[in-house]
Amino acid sequence: MGILGVILAVTNLVVVVCMHISFRQYGKYKEHMILGVTLSEEQVKDDEIQCLLEKYRKSFRKYIIIGYITGILVIIPFEWYVSIALILYLVWMFGYIFLIQHIYVKYHKKLYAIKKQKGYTYGKIVNEITIDTKLSYAKDKMPVSPGWFLPSMLVFLIPLSNKGVREFILSNLQMSCVFIGVIVLVKASYLLIYYMFAKQRSQVYSGNSDINIACNRVTKRGYSIVFVVASFFDSISFFMLLWDEIAMGSMTMVGVLLFVVMQCIIVMGMVVGLIQIKKKRESILAEDSQERVVDEDEFWATGFYRNPMDNRLLVPDRQSDMNMTLNMAKPSAWIWTAGIGIGTAVLLLWTSVVMLRLDFVPVTYQVADKFEIIAPSYSKTIEFDEIQWVTLLDEFPDIKASKQNGAATDEYALGRFHIRNEGTCYLYIYHGYSPVLELQLNDMKIYCNSREDGVIQECYQQLQEKLSE
Amino acid sequence: MIFHLNMSSETPIYVQLRNQIVLGIGRGDLLPGEALPTVRQLAEDIGVNNMTVNKAYQILKSEGYIEIDRRHGAKVAKHQKDDKEFEVYLKDKMELAAAEAKAHGIELTQFMDYCREAFGVNEEA
Incomplete structure (x- = not known):
């Protein structure tokens, strides 16, 4: 599965555990509130409310168990393609957080509607700052x-x-x-x-x-x-x-x-x-x-904070004061939400495209008036007079290269790396494929191979010819 | 002292703040020499600009209700101003209040009861 797979599996579990702890707390009567609705202890004992709370707990338990299982299952494609697994992981992460939040908001709205319908009041309804x-x-x-x-x-x-x-x-x-x-x-x-x-x-x-x-x-x-x-x-x-x-x-x-x-x-x-x-x-x-029991439910009716009388943009979440939330009554809150949403979507899309290209677009080589390595994200052009010598190796040498600006998975290593005591090198290596072309340039080494038979041998011959001219 | 500010009121926040502090001093909720929050602390808690709180504090200072020291911040004044100017101001206010009470048909005894209540005195001395 590799390091990345383990990191993502652990991250997924932490996400589910945090959601499990937080959202279970929301379903308990604390600080005169349950599911984000201000009620007295007596009012919470109402049959209809108890029935709704039971439904919330059942639904929540079901989706938390699903979270633990899918959080691990989603990592399995790492065995084959990192790009697809990463995309699945991101979709899972955002989708799961949205789903749990959606369940909470759904039951919060239902409870608030019952409170309104039954005319329950508890605490002082505030439209002022104390x-x-x-x-x-x-x-x-x-x-x-x-x-x-x-x-x-x-x-x-x-x-x-x-x-x-x-x-x-x-x-x-x-x-x-x-x-x-x-x-x-x-x-x-x-x-x-x-x-x-x-x-x-x-x-x-x-x-x-x-x-x-x-x-x-x-x-x-x-x-x-x-x-x-x-x-x-x-x-x-x-x-x-x-x-x-x-x-x-x-x-x-x-x-x-x-x-x-x-x-x-x-x-x-x-x-x-x-x-x-x-x-x-x-x-x-x-x-x-x-x-002082304060009823601010009106401002949280939609599950999000919306108080036109509050000048603040960032306010503490009423469920967990370690979280901050936006006051949606302010136009700037919508701009921030849209900005962060669009920014995240663009970033995720770009990352997905880059990852997909790395997995599915093969490295190709061209020997013409220059030696060109055409690789996703890490293409490189080399002048012939930069090359000191080329050689063909049976396999990739046993060297420890640390990544500087590149991509390294169990399948491939592409981009710039650093070899201890030797300096910078460029790798275009698919693990388990041979032969490997080694180029010594004036200031660095380059190692290349290909998944296709004969490509590297042909490249080696063409380079030999060019260098002997 | 605990007080409330209505953010949707037509009365500006600095005026509400000034009035609440004066009420607190009058009721004895704020004692002479008691420290008040700094402009920044109060502005953070109300959620307004520092200028708004500063304006209220400057008015209170000019009226002699509070003292502002660069090192120790704002404090309730130990001795409230006892000047002629305030007497004139108070007479004007009382005259207006009495006229409004009369216009609304309020009797003198009732008006005096309101005055006593505002002063925190329940029974006739």
Whole structure:
């Protein structure tokens, strides 16, 4: 199945586990809400509501089991074609998330309709913003200092003290820059999320300011600690991946697996942290006599937030305040939704086309006034005076090449690679096919073969003729 | 102090904010010397521009309800202004309120009851 297949299988399972935990919570009565509808405990005991909740739980259980099974089955085509498997994987991922969300919204709407029809009311219907001056005054001291993110950034300076690491980075500058860029982007994302949560509106849960401060402190401090810890372990996982790359010359199956497992633990840890924070907040509110029950159902009637009186574009999701959602009453929310949707679709389509071409368009060779290698995404033209010598090998030599800008699967290796102690090389290799043409250029080597018999031998002869002229 | 702002009201947010803080001081929900949130903190929580909160704070400062210190931020003024200008302002407001009450047929005793209630006094002294 290969590294990619294992990564995708584990990712699928994590997606289903996260959806399982989150959407099961939505079907439980918490913080005066069930399935996103504000109701009292007594109102929830209504027969019609109980019947609907039972239907939701049944339907949800069925689709979660389907998720676990299909999440694994969808990876099977990796045995044959990576491109088709990747396309299937993406369709599965988006389709499954959409399906589970659709089930939730469907039952949420039904429950809201029952509430309306029965005239149930609970809590204060708000069309105003509530401010607690003591709470707003204390908000800056609630999250832990952003300085706690420093260790997760400094972790990367440790390997730089090693001479071998510095040399590796300099000799693989392009790949190292991409790697460092990804790390910087991930760390910046953690910091951005931290600031978004630190600055978001303080929540007034009660008529008692002390309770409000305690609840908001638990939430904001808890989330900031979750982000700091997650960022640190994320750095450790990247550190291990980097170390694997440097020590072994290229990423190994074990290294990548460790990275994926670590990332999964981080995601699961964040979900567990979120649940603990919610529980702690509930225990504080349980002792409060002035708890403020707010009914905002009208703004969430469609399953999405739509409040024209709220100036904010990004608001915390009412089910899970670790999620952010858009206020669809603002025109910019539609622009963002369309932009992200279209952008993602274009990106997925482009990726699919590239992957399909790699799997199904064969590499061809042309010897005319230049030597041309016509390959999907990685074509190359070589002048004859660049070639020092050519030779025909029985098989691809036993060398360890790490990918720099190319595609490598169990079936083929195409594009630019790096060979330790030798430097850059270009590979146009289909594994298990022979012979292999080796070209020594002024500054690099090129290895080519073909799935068709005789193509490489003919190419070799033509090149020999051209070089002897 | 906990207060509410109506985002769909025709009264501008800065005016609502100014009135709520004055009401809080009058009712004793905000005590003299009590710290108020900074302009940024309040703007983040209301979901408006810093300028809106700043405008309300500047009005409150000019009216003597709050004090703004560069280092310590905004605080409820320890001593409220006791000037002639305010007396004139209050008389004008009371005259208008009394005229409106009369026009609506409200008796003096009822009007006085409303005044006592607004002052937080339930029984005649």
